Amino acid sequence: MIGEKIYKVAEIPNSTLFITGKGDNALWNKAELLTDFNSPWDNKKINTIEFRALHNSDYLYVYFKVFDSNIYIDSERNEVENMANSDRVELFFKIDNKLSPYYCLEIDPTPRILDFKANFYRNFDYHWNWPKDEILVKSSVENEGFIVEIALSKASLLNLGLLNNNIIQTGIYRAKYNHTNKGVMKPTWISWVDPNTEEPDFHIASSFGVLELLSK
Template identity: 55%
Template sequence: MKPNTKIYNVSRVEAGRLINGKGNLDIWDKAIVLNDFASPWENTVIDDIEFRALHNSENLFFQFKVYDSKIHINQADNSYVSIGNSDRVELFFRTNESLDPYYCLEIDPISRMMDFKARPNKLFDYNWNWPKTDISIKSKICKECFVVEVAISFFSLKAFNLIHDNIIEAGIFRAKYRKQECGAYKPTWITWVNPLTEIPDFHGPTSFGRLKLEN
């Protein structure tokens, strides 16, 4: 059974770089607010998430506002293990439904990024990185929320064959870690598209929606 295809329309703007990590630039009023997130595998209330995207002639811009006053960040070091054990937002991009390959960006509230290239059956290449000259990240932790803003060049998206007829197939996710009575932290997996899997799994073909770039 396949989920219904979800589409998010990305408005075009003429301004330059749109990110300051604070989420307070007026230009973001031109973006559609996406807040259709859920955790299909848990019967629990999740914090509000607001996702926005815009684009201009050079870059695709993303903004997450996650309303959470109890953020968990593992700062043991800056390793992928530390990032992977922290609250974060995630963007996946795939070349096609075969997931061969797809690209994963997982970003925590202090702008640390775990980026890797993947292939079917969770074959992850952690030695691969999104070109640093083609991505910029800014973030801020506020009293009620944290903000993550990302700018990605169209040059890199086209180089990785991720744009077809103004459509980018993307997964939009969040991982929320909650402290258990035993003292350990357990993740709640939150997604835009319900992949209709029995257990949490963002790494399958049913977890992706579509970003449509408006002219």
Template identity: 50%
Template sequence: MKTYKVNKVDGNHIKINGRGDHPLWEKAIVLNDFLSPWHFESVGDIEFRALHDGDSLFVSYKVNDTHLHIDSTDDSKESVNNSDRIELFLRSDRHLNPYYCLEIDPLSRIQDFIARPNKEFDFSWDWPKKDIAIQSYIAPTYFCVEVALSMASLKKFELIQTDGTMEAGIYRAKYNQQQNGQFEPTWITWVDPQTSSPDFHIASSFGKLKLDNY
């Protein structure tokens, strides 16, 4: 299983602003080996970083993209589902019963839901508002999304193992306009799930986050 080390920083010092420019992000390992096993085109540069301070898990995505597709119908989860976005799935074990999905677009809008095997999704579920913070930023050639999750919520959902590891899926959905004018997603992932068609809702698409000094 692919593993990413989440370095620890001093508590109460990192502040997310959506730009990914806080000096402490320099202490994070850059994860950029993303791919789309089902498409031939380049997936573009994507940088994922994660840090923790013992009280919160911080993640940052920087995605090179000059042609964003954003469904601006409203702020519903359905609009997020039709937009370019980053995705973070977290599970307690490989049985996926349950697992938690965070899908966030460049406007900081979130589609969060709890899921179970065979793509049983409950979109009425939300990550507790007091336990999550989201900031984003759009530049001419890229966008950034930063997320802070409380360790209390991660423990409540049994997402941190006794050895300080978490099992996570790290993904991106990029919508491209087709010849018929419709927009279709290119699915991009950190871990190749070895499936014939795109599928993130499967145990083999997850990797491991190792919390340093946890």
């Protein structure tokens, strides 16, 4: 893992984090605060994004708080293309650098969930879903932005081959849509890890970092 970005996920043993979508559980104060996000392909100022994660014996818990007073949601239809044109946060998980397969969660503020399986390069299976009883997502929209909370069972992470020796190889991203002077919506792609590409691309191994699950 030399040179990789690592986020250390604190353990909350003997505690269950009940998520509400409001980020109001005091247990989140035990998590490391990550705000190290940028868009290597865009000169616009990036509003603050807060990321936190915790784990216990059964779940990985994830928290996003996105500061944004101008949220854009394409809500004409609840379909893949509408979700893909909305402000959202994203988590990708890989088994290894071959990216065959890797797993993607894209979540907008409402929260709609676009979960899919993929193989390198950009071969998407939208018929695949995260096991239904192994994921919980809640959200809220505030004046200053939106919050997304996620609980993923460790059983699902293990079954998918994503949790190995307390390591989860993870991409953490944000899509922000803005009106251009031509009246169309254009995304700004924001990432924790700079994948060092000329054009925005999260679907490559170099865009992933590491979640390291700590033990007390």
